[in-house]
Amino acid sequence: MPAPTLELAGLVAGIDTHTDTHTVAIVTETGKHLATETFPTTSNGYHQLTDFLTAHHVTVVGVEGTNSYGAAITRHLIDHGYEVFEVLRPTRALRRRDGKSDPVDALAAARQVLTGQALSIPKDTTGPVESLRMLQITRNQLVATAAKLVTLIKSLLITAPVNVRQRYTAMTTPTLIATLSRCRPSSDLSDPINGTLTSLKTLATTYNTLRAQCDELDNKITDLVEVINPEMTQIFGCRAINAAELIVSVGENPKRIRSQAALAHLWGVAPILASSGRTNRHRLNRGGDRHANAALHRIVLVRMCHDERTRDYVQRRTREGLSKKEIMRCLKRAIVREIYQVLCLGRPVKQSSGLRSDEFRALRSKKGLSQTQVARKLGCAPARISDIETGKRRLSELKLTYEEFLKSA
Structure with missing residues (x-):
């Protein structure tokens, strides 16, 4: 900045x-x-x-x-x-x-x-963003701990007695956790099988407890994001957890960020000059808030998979000779420009012409139609109708067909 x-x-x-x-x-x-x-x-x-x-x-x-x-x-x-x-x-x-x-x-x-060099306005830590920061830090730590527990469970299975290893190794992670949490090892811990199963059950039970606490924190974070800046979750690919990371990075007083370039620099997206003598070039910015940068990375991945405009952009830039990493850096910079308008200037998300995502559900309910009935008429899965109504996926062509169907029904 x-x-x-x-x-x-x-x-x-x-x-x-x-x-x-x-x-x-x-x-x-x-x-x-x-x-x-x-x-x-x-x-x-x-x-x-x-x-x-x-x-x-x-x-x-x-x-x-x-x-x-x-x-x-x-x-x-x-x-x-x-x-x-x-x-x-x-x-x-x-x-x-x-x-x-x-x-x-x-x-x-x-x-x-x-x-006056390298000065910045400090974050305001007296509002709800500070509460969001505490919740986000706790949630991230619980998620990391839960991931380590899964790694530990699979590590113990490698050296477990052969009948235990053969029974549990082939299971997927969710099935493994559920099965271990329900197992009933004997109290005779002198047998390595019972000692192994007791340890595995303890780890699986702790994992389930952490996941339940994470889900509870997710709900609280989602509610708090809606209080602080509900427009953030209307940005395509920016759900509550990603929005929380970006809001916390900027702070309670987002107007301290003076420009889009300053926000890009804060999040490690702006390229850094690396010129000297006859060399004139830029290098990748490895500084900035890495948690916010990771949130931008997740948004880019969602858009590259589910946003038609982004997929078209990726194809065009690939034909121009850019690598995937270079394309993703360009997309991150473009997303920063969009987020700056919403987060720092308080402007609403620019909606495309037609119905908004939340208006589809209201209009469908008003006409007495279920998602299954609509999906059957449009020849798609009900999950795609849900994606449109929640804004999870853009699905431009299907969204236009859905809108025409609701208006004519």
Whole structure:
């Protein structure tokens, strides 16, 4: 993101944040060091810190780690009317030259605010997006743990007694989990068969518990996304989990993202200049928010499979000589432009002409038709009618036929 434009008139402070203490350094508008003080990370310490800033007439503060160790002090400063910017930690070159300590880092943070380089507006963590972030982190961890349990179950089966291995190895994962959770091993654990089955049943039962908790969190995340920005789930291929990742990445105050290019850079989609001398080229951006980048990747995969326009684009670009990776990078950049309009500018999703997905269900119910009856008339599977009504798949030709049928029925 481009650096915010600063008009400094007076003293500036920088804060180096840690678990137990925050160190504050104050400099003049010319960079001269005036004062340094350390405060505890408690409510009383935060008030002492603001009193220290007030005594020196400081209004602009640069905070290191506004979304980690500095999250609480950032909220406190904003609540008390300070203009807060997030600063980067000192580079290795600066640490080798000036050393590494809390006062030195705080002084570097204050002087970085003066330069206006690599500054960003911190995320607002006082609204529902912060709740969504907590739910999303928990859900991701549960999913990862459940996946590790499946891997562990299959690993134990490799070295299990032969009759246990032969019975369970050929099963698919869902069948394996369901069968193991219902098995009844004997209490005689001196037999390796019973010890193995007891372990496998424990892992399978734990897996089922985690999956149930994940499903519960999915429902809560879906409800919260609808409260924060319901238009996000109207973007083709962007269901609630993907939308949650993108919303959390931008934060409660999406207007801090100043342009489409800034959003692309935040999500690691914008190419990076890699030119020197006679070489003029770009390279892949391996930075940015990788969780958001993964959400964009999933959206691209959905569109490449189910969106006719995207499939046509892929075919055209393939004929032009682009590889699949290059095409997917182009698609990610195009999706960022679409999401920027919805997430950062608050504009509705551009709907194609004709009925919206939710209007199909209402019109069908009004005419007293079931999905099965409609599918039989159109010569397709009922699941395709459901896909159109939920917006899961675009199915442009079938959607047009379905719309004509409903209007004429």
